[in-house]
Amino acid sequence: MRNTTVPERDHLDQAYETLAELEHEFTIESLLSRQTNRWPVVSARGLSRTYGKGDAVVHALRDVDIDITEGRLTAIMGPSGSGKSTLMHILAGLDRPTSGTVAIDGVTITDLRDRELTQLRRDKIGFIFQSFNLLATLTADENIVLPMSLARRQADETWRRTVIEAVGLTDRLTHRPSELSGGQQQRVAVARALITRPAVLFADEPTGNLDSRTGGEVLALLRRSVEEFRQTVIMVTHDAGAASIADRIVFLKDGRIVLDRERMTRDAIYDTIKHLETPVAEPVAGVAVEV
Ligand code: ADP
Ligand code: MG
Numbered sequence: 001m002r003n004t005t006v007p008e009r010d011h012l013d014q015a016y017e018t019l020a021e022l023e024h025e026f027t028i029e030s031l032l033s034r035q036t037n038r039w040p041v042v043s044a045r046g047l048s049r050t051y052g053k054g055d056a057v058v059h060a061l062r063d064v065d066i067d068i069t070e071g072r073l074t075a076i077m078g079p080s081g082s083g084k085s086t087l088m089h090i091l092a093g094l095d096r097p098t099s100g101t102v103a104i105d106g107v108t109i110t111d112l113r114d115r116e117l118t119q120l121r122r123d124k125i126g127f128i129f130q131s132f133n134l135l136a137t138l139t140a141d142e143n144i145v146l147p148m149s150l151a152r153r154q155a156d157e158t159w160r161r162t163v164i165e166a167v168g169l170t171d172r173l174t175h176r177p178s179e180l181s182g183g184q185q186q187r188v189a190v191a192r193a194l195i196t197r198p199a200v201l202f203a204d205e206p207t208g209n210l211d212s213r214t215g216g217e218v219l220a221l222l223r224r225s226v227e228e229f230r231q232t233v234i235m236v237t238h239d240a241g242a243a244s245i246a247d248r249i250v251f252l253k254d255g256r257i258v259l260d261r262e263r264m265t266r267d268a269i270y271d272t273i274k275h276l277e278t279p280v281a282e283p284v285a286g287v288a289v290e291v
Contacts, residue, residue, distance in 0.1 A: 042232075061256075076235070124198055140176075
């Protein structure tokens with residue numbers, strides 16, 4: 001072993017100390033910048049959507065502003081008819097607002113022509129539907145890479161394997177949807193949504209057609225995609241259990257955001273939804289209520 005003189009050792013120790021300090025600072029700094037760099041992947045301003053005209057007009061969304069930060073799972077909740085699907089469809093560029101703007105990954109999609117919008121959806125957005133929406137004639141593998149095939153792009157082989165392994169479908173790749181269980185089909189749909197590495201993944205009631213166990217597997221998978229791949233996920237759900245895996249929960253009522261919270265327990269979410277579903281009793285002055 002080489003003998004080091006004392007001054008030399010001091011020198012080394014000091015160097016290591018400085019390195020350790022630098023490393024520490026670097027980590028803290030990168031963590032901090034990660035926090036502050038959480039710019040909105042989806043940003044919407046003044047969104048309104050009405051259906052119908054005159055007396056029959058329905059205000060599905062009323063002046064909604066929302067920013068969705070990167071690498072988090074946001075749940076959108078609310079009573080039936082509160083505007084959840086309308087909001088999701090507009091944020092995902094599947095529908096256009098009556099007024100207001102939506103930007104995805106810095107592109108104002110409400111300014112785009114239909115063709116450009118289709119292209120942007122293909123490049124930047126992943127979808128998971130309640131009813132899986134797989135193509136019956138294609139194998140699991142072909143369904144998974146379909147977005148790439150449609151864009152005439154080749155899936156990166158390492159990424160393809162990572163995704164297939166993550167969803168646990170390695171030994172089901174040649175099966176067609178009819179040969180797969182509901183949970184497996186939805187896992188194919190998750191893989192199909194992840195394969196393009198979308199800026200944002202939208203899930204509309206992803207567990208709505210699944211029993212609680214397989215639903216739980218799909219939710220765990222969505223959570224993993226956030227933790228491991230820093231995937232941004234927006235999930236519409238009416239299930240308090242599903243929403244309890246979210247980092248943030250946005251509650252809608254009558255087309256407006258009425259509550260916007262960080263992580264909540266299943267019970268707290270359940271109570272909130274129950275509260276929102278209860279119509280506010282209008283006090284009527286001077287009228288005795290007959291029982
Ligand atoms: P949620 O998904 O929360 O159940 P929706 O976004 O589907 O709510 O609907 C919000 C409101 O807009 C409801 O009152 C619904 O009846 C109405 N609505 C949704 N789509 C249409 C449509 N295509 N035509 C007319 N009204 C609609
Ligand atoms: Mg809906």
